[in-house]
Amino acid sequence: MKGRDFVEPGRVLFHQGQPTVHQLWLSEGCIALSQTLADGRRQIVDIIGPGGLVGIALGDRHRMTAETLSYCYIERQHADDVAKICTAIGEAMKRIEAHTVLLGRKTALERVASAILDLSKRFSRPQRAGSESRVFNLYLGRGDLADWLGLSLETVSRCFTKLKRAQLIDFDEPEIVTLLNLPVLQAIADGAASV
Numbered sequence: 001m002k003g004r005d006f007v008e009p010g011r012v013l014f015h016q017g018q019p020t021v022h023q024l025w026l027s028e029g030c031i032a033l034s035q036t037l038a039d040g041r042r043q044i045v046d047i048i049g050p051g052g053l054v055g056i057a058l059g060d061r062h063r064m065t066a067e068t069l070s071y072c073y074i075e076r077q078h079a080d081d082v083a084k085i086c087t088a089i090g091e092a093m094k095r096i097e098a099h100t101v102l103l104g105r106k107t108a109l110e111r112v113a114s115a116i117l118d119l120s121k122r123f124s125r126p127q128r129a130g131s132e133s134r135v136f137n138l139y140l141g142r143g144d145l146a147d148w149l150g151l152s153l154e155t156v157s158r159c160f161t162k163l164k165r166a167q168l169i170d171f172d173e174p175e176i177v178t179l180l181n182l183p184v185l186q187a188i189a190d191g192a193a194s195v
Helices: 082-105 108-122 142-149 153-165 182-189
Strands: 004-007 012-014 024-028 031-036 042-048 052-054 065-068 072-076 134-137 176-179
Touching: 031 052, 031 142, 042 052, 042 082, 042 108, 042 142, 052 082, 082 108, 108 134, 108 142, 108 153, 108 176, 108 182, 142 153
Parallel strands: none
Antiparallel strands: 004 072, 012 065, 024 052, 024 072, 031 042, 031 065, 134 176
């Protein structure tokens, strides 16, 4: 990569175990960071959105695989921009802390509600003023969501159907989701309500 590159969906930027070279700055798009076990099981560790740093060197080899889930604009991160790097690392730490609680203590429905709330903040589409709903691009397929949330594909699909039937979310196309009732979704994500 040189300068600012336009990258198509489904491209692996680097593989787990490859030597570290450069940190990458995501200016637009969505990237999944994952680890794969010897038997092929994959755990998505983090979803990176605009403003995120990818390929933070924690040794001489990448600990994760980075794959684009959408069209992306990516540039090399210069090591001299310390404030920008620290901010990106701080945001990543907050996401990791929240993900740890999600995987360790939340029910399937709470996990899905938490995930769509998080993703809707980071990948929101422009809305008309005064709109009480939130529309976002869901760059993760149901399988990706399952690998991120530690659930089966069937469980993720059932949770989406349950939330849609309860009129909390809507989608005609799986990649464009509308959140219809943010307070109730937040209550479900927090474990304070159910459907």
